[in-house]
Amino acid sequence: MTTYKAPVGEYQFLASHVLAKEFDFIANDDASTETLGVLLESLGSFVNDRLLPIASSADSSGCRVTAEGVKAPEGYKDAYRAFVADGWGGMHTAKEDGGQGLPLTFGFACDEVLSSGAMAFSLYTAIRLGVYAVLKQLGSDYLKETYLSKIGSGEWNGTMCLTEPQCGTDLSLIRTAATDAGDGTYRVSGTKIFITGGDHDLTSNIVHLVLARVQGGPAGLAGLGLFIVPKRKPSADGQWVEANGVVCSRVEEKLGIHASATSELLFENAQAWIVGKPGEGLFGMFNMMKLARLGTPFQAIGVAEMATQKAVSYACERVQGRDLVGGTKGAIRITDHPNIRREIVRMRTLTASARMLAVTAALVNEQTYSEDGVQVMTANVLLPVLMSVSKAVCSEIGVEVATASMQTHGGHGYIRDTGVEALLRDVQILPIYEGTNDVQALDLVLRRLDDGRTQSVDAVLYWLREQITALPDIQESDTYTELTRNTLDQLEEAITLLKADMQSSRFAALQCAREFLWIIGHAVMSTMWLRVLGALKSPDLPVDPAAKRAEAEFYFAYLLPEVALRIARLKASAEIERALTAYPVN
CATH class of the missing domain: 1.20.140.10 (Butyryl-CoA Dehydrogenase, subunit A, domain 3)
Structure with a gap:
């Protein structure tokens, strides 16, 4: 097994010399070139200690669909919990949401290091941050108070749900439907495919950001809305343990990233909360896609x-x-x-x-x-x-x-x-x-x-x-x-x-x-x-x-x-x- 060496010098060279002017724009007392070096060095140790020893077994075993839901490969749950416990999950989320408030570019550099250790693992840590960013920008006070700190820290995970069996690039063909329930929430029904981290046991809850067609709205892209659909919703006593009509019907058999749970999700009258206004769904989703790209x-x-x-x-x-x-x-x-x-x-x-x-x-x-x-x-x-x-x-x-x-x-x-x-x-x-x-x-x-x-x-x-x-x-x-x-x-x-x-x-x-x-x-x-x-x-x-x-x-x-x-x-x-x-x- 190769011992991995994080490219600390490469990033410090970029930050202090090649792109020094651009890095100065994001630099502050908490986000210096030295800080970036420490982050990459420390995360490199995490890769060597936590990810590389289980990389081969995780690739071989992949993810399994069980009666209790999808199980990630052995070792992933412990590694993810250590990742969150060490504060990596909230590295570049806002301080008011319990994060460290570091620049997004620092987070991307850390994504490189994690991907060197296991690209499949890095997907569990990265995709939720798009959900966080959309809620931060467009979410209601209720949605921000309910979700931001948990998603931002990594305690809960998140997904982006666009693709459907008949709909890839052309989002105007989306059929997943959102019906106004008359109580401030919606009910979402439909099928989404190729959902990265669509179901797993690394976190107690998964918050899905779903692009759906608002019933009664205009045809085409103008009729799309963006909805928060948690895997589990609060029970009568306020505990997030009640199933919310989100079912993983299968995990895709893929060429690679076997340890990443690429899922087909069925939304069956799932309770949902709209993000922004009806018809604004595409704008919010593009913001999430920007971060992903x-x-x-x-x-x-x-x-x-x-x-x-x-x-x-x-x-x-x-x-x-x-x-x-x-x-x-x-x-x-x-x-x-x-x-x-x-x-x-x-x-x-x-x-x-x-x-x-x-x-x-x-x-x-x-x-x-x-x-x-x-x-x-x-x-x-x-x-x-x-x-x-x-x-x-x-x-x-x-x-x-x-x-x-x-x-x-x-x-x-x-x-x-x-x-x-x-x-x-x-x-x-x-x-x-x-x-x-x-x-x-x-x-x-x-x-x-x-x-x-x-x-x-x-x-x-x-x-x-x-x-x-x-x-x-x-x-x-x-x-x-x-x-x-x-x-x-x-x-x-x-x-x-x-x-x-x-x-x-x-x-x-x-x-x-x-x-x-x-x-x-x-x-x-x-x-x-x-x-x-x-x-x-x-x-x-x-x-x-x-x-x-x-x-x-x-x-x-x-x-x-x-x-x-x-x-x-x-x-x-x-x-x-x-x-x-x-x-x-x-």
């Missing part, structure tokens, strides 16, 4: 970090093959073979790139709560683009790094002993949930390219160019500055190409949406790597400057040229359309 990249980075650590450990120990470069006799460590060395550096660089992208998006989200009106307006324009790009790019990097780790291990990666195959199975869900990556890409073209008002992608391009202008002169990075400027020029060209395609052929434009998303991703990541090179001038860095400089050089030489390929595909959109439409799909 910002958090998903950190799950991918956690898997990538663990997969990389396993690969490096194995490659440094595994002796195999002759020296084909120096010609020395005898077998050598596989880390000394050029192709393996490249893969290790690629894994490290991809993981670091994803982390910078995800943290950048999270910090822009923090600025949406600024007291500076101009800063809020700017952040709200940038965030939808950065959020979609971060979710898609980081999740695909997670898959790519886990795959590279398996290849580095060879046959040992394919068997269960190393745990790499479990990482690769787990990470496959991330490009799918919280809005598939294709949906994220389509959103950029259909809603962010040119909505007639903000033109968010143009705003991101302008924002990146401003950052480059603000960088100090660094002679050694002149070449990389030019490469980054060229990438931003290519993004501008891509914007022009897609706007033209949207006028001439929406098919041509939309089938290229993922290429566009990745070009934006590289535009952000290359700008961040320029900031890294600038930060390496500082003394006493928390990272190895030689390693970090090598990662930057590798990014610009090996990874960034991918943009040229994606631009070429955009330029060939008409030819690709002809091939796609001519192909007989039946």
Whole structure:
């Protein structure tokens, strides 16, 4: 079993040097760079002590549906209770609700660490915070008083219930019905599927946030409401022990995250409390989805970090093959073979790139709560683009790094002993949930390219160019500055190409949406790597400057040229359309 090392230095480098200006916005006496380091170090110990020892058995056993409800894998209940008892559950919930009030970005960094230990476990700790955020923003006084402290601390858990058997992306097809009971509550009936943590025995209650159609309301999205439906409601004596018509009919058999109870829930005349007003359900749910989409990249980075650590450990120990470069006799460590060395550096660089992208998006989200009106307006324009790009790019990097780790291990990666195959199975869900990556890409073209008002992608391009202008002169990075400027020029060209395609052929434009998303991703990541090179001038860095400089050089030489390929595909959109439409799909 690999001993996990939390990436404390990586986050301190970002917070104190690369993104110091952005971190300063959220810093205070309780939320310093030192605080972040202590949190990650302590949670890393929790991962090593509590999660890694049970990771394999939890993956093997999964969750079980019993007459008493769903049972989580052995060891999960104790681990979750220790997590809550140590105060981790309330880390970034408000102090007035019993939390510690730390910035959301700190919480996302901790999600990375937990996901390195067990992505399935991290889902139980993370999804409830979206319920907390929606109630905090839109809930009545009764709902806040009843639920916030219990959900915020982790004493109770929560879920997000959108998807139905006939309804995935198109929420206008929702059939789950909410009927006004005439006593200030509603009765909810219907079926929801793919519900993360839909039922389990880690907490005494689970609070479901359900999107349902208000009976008597208008058709379509305008008729949706958002409802709180607890698994258990108060009995006559005020104890939360009475069943509330929420039944888990099954737990899905999945490729990965076996220890996460992905459930089908039947709501049978369940008592519910509306959040906000009828017709406002979609607004509240999108707020919860925003947090989930910002958090998903950190799950991918956690898997990538663990997969990389396993690969490096194995490659440094595994002796195999002759020296084909120096010609020395005898077998050598596989880390000394050029192709393996490249893969290790690629894994490290991809993981670091994803982390910078995800943290950048999270910090822009923090600025949406600024007291500076101009800063809020700017952040709200940038965030939808950065959020979609971060979710898609980081999740695909997670898959790519886990795959590279398996290849580095060879046959040992394919068997269960190393745990790499479990990482690769787990990470496959991330490009799918919280809005598939294709949906994220389509959103950029259909809603962010040119909505007639903000033109968010143009705003991101302008924002990146401003950052480059603000960088100090660094002679050694002149070449990389030019490469980054060229990438931003290519993004501008891509914007022009897609706007033209949207006028001439929406098919041509939309089938290229993922290429566009990745070009934006590289535009952000290359700008961040320029900031890294600038930060390496500082003394006493928390990272190895030689390693970090090598990662930057590798990014610009090996990874960034991918943009040229994606631009070429955009330029060939008409030819690709002809091939796609001519192909007989039946």
